[in-house]
Amino acid sequence: MITVAAEPVAAPELLALLGRTPLARIAAPLPHAHPGFWAKLEGLGAGGMKARAAVAMLLGARERGELRPGAPVVESTSGTLGLGLAFAGQALGHPVVLVGDAELEASMRRLLRAHGVRLEIVDRPAPQGGWQAARLARLRELLAELPAAYWPDQYNNPDNTAGYASMAAEIAEALDHLDVLVCSVGTGGHSAGIAGRLRRRWPGLYVIGVDSVGSTIFGQPARPRLMRGLGSSIHPRNVRYEAFDEVHWVGPDEAVDACRRLARSSFVSGGWSTGAAALVAAWAARTRPGAVVATVFPDGPHRYLGTVYDDDYCLAHGISTGGDTATDATTAQATAAAGARLPADRPVEIPSPTAVEATGWTRCRGVVDPLMPSLPAPVRPPKEDGP
Template identity: 60%
Template sequence: MSRIEFGNPGLLHLVGGTPLAWIPADDGRTGFHAKIESAGIGGMKARAAMALLTGAAARGELVPGATVVESTSGTMGIGLALAARALGHPVILVVDDELERDMRALFTALGVRLDVVENQHPEGGWQQARLDRLADILAATPGAYWPDQYNNPDNASGYAGMAREIIEQIDRVDVLVATVGSGGHCAGLTRVLRRQWPGLRVIGVDSVGSRIFGQPARQRHMRGLGSSILPRNVRYPDYDEVHWVGPAEAVASCRAVAARTTLAGGWSTGAAALVAGWAARREPGARVLTVFPDGPHRYLRTIYDDEWCTTRGLLTPGVTRPVEIAHPDGVEVDGWARCRVVRDPAGARVPV
């Protein structure tokens, strides 16, 4: 038997328990709190991966030793590699041709099999192309289990522990700024935190070129933020407003936060910090909280590489406030924008 068949459940006890840090805003007078998920094993999505697999096992959907197959742009894959190894399951990750070289090397070191999609779907981009390939793999792999991170409610339940940690670490939160990809971490945090603080306001942070809140899908530089499909784990009524952030703004924010604090991170961290800093400046007395999902190592050849950024026109001066739009589908945004009407593109508009 290979070592992976035995598993190592003790690894699961290492997930979570991350610190909460004070992040000074760029005005030097205000700031916000951030949950530093890079300090936890497997990053933020290890929490979701653990919930997805243990929940499926408890229901009998994931049988001992079965192969776990999932689509990922990278970060969920790290979490699944950890959770699956702990529980004794091999993993196949469906990734795309834009997955960074360093991430491919890491997955190889972790003993994960990669299936690489080389062409985007004409409408659903890389995500739909990966999902199409995933369906083929499931059909050819008897007993395989697909966690379906985009639509499985276990994703959100995995963040209840993070919410409880936050409640123990801070006496009040007025504003939660949450980046949105699969929708899991915002749904999970909001569910618990609003029971503790009923007046909590939630600001969603999406990517320019993402479909999630009603904008048209476009090719995106940023990975792990936004979506070309509509994940049903996104709970639209939870949000009080939504912001879209572009890659140049995220790069500027990442680098600025790193310079001020040495807490560097990726696209989601930069976008979250940009909007959280704005919220803190706009309402100085409010306690603003966000989550920094991962650290900088995956992004050293992109966000923190001058040549890569210059080639793509991403080293531009950072903006200090978003453009306001009346409705999410009223105009296509190409940079930081804000809307106080939250719309589910698959259903009715939800006034806020």
């Protein structure tokens, strides 16, 4: 039987720290030169980007009577929402119990516990649905043990989406015009929360979704994923498929390369989601001359010092780690010797999300809800055909 801490004292003054993050101009070559794009630096906000969603979900539940004063909050997380819930729990006076998995970084575990979170770890992925399904199975056990607990269900809770209204307002206030919005997609919350609102301000807004290879969100088959923070092994219903004009799948090679280029040239950087979103935003700025492009950097680099920014980790996973261009001869030799592949410098285009299995940076201009019937299975390409 699990126990949680006594009812914490609420600290509503923390809510004044929510949001109002900087909007930075990014001109780092990713990997080629581009005119520049705007990036909302959510990693500099208290509790991170998902603190916006966490506060909205808990306040919504309290207003509906689903979350009683001082009752525990239980949720599954790969880390980022966990920090947001830790922030919201302290601000609103709720103990927080989180279910993570064995791939959750040791530094993130320590940080969550330092913020007063009770952390449960599952040690093996589920046969169907991977780590997410395993975490959700443990979460349901905890709900049975804690009958007063509230589960926000970030994947399907519309308050998740509503929490990002403030971000949309901040972007709209900072920019005179916006042509292209690039959003990484995990639970679907922040993309749905800002795309619709910004499109009402600028009706011609073009929206690009960024997913991880191995993610099922946009119709690809579920595979083990090295990248965390974007992508999913389940189908979150917060994803608004109709909002996207196209989707890109990005692999770890490209995300690491982008993160490191950002760190070298723009100082601001982040993890897998940030690298993937930056890569696609730079591509959009480069291929749409004169367009105003914006994206969101969901977090900062500190959580990823042992992964994205660790040469030994990257080489152990076959990821290239150096060089200023994807064609640098020295880098190519080191990459080949380590068994890694060079990151792609442009996406491969496929006609539909199910046409070919994406193994690296891939683009599709047809976006569909994969739970709609009669979608063909993607063709898995031969290994030598990967970008």
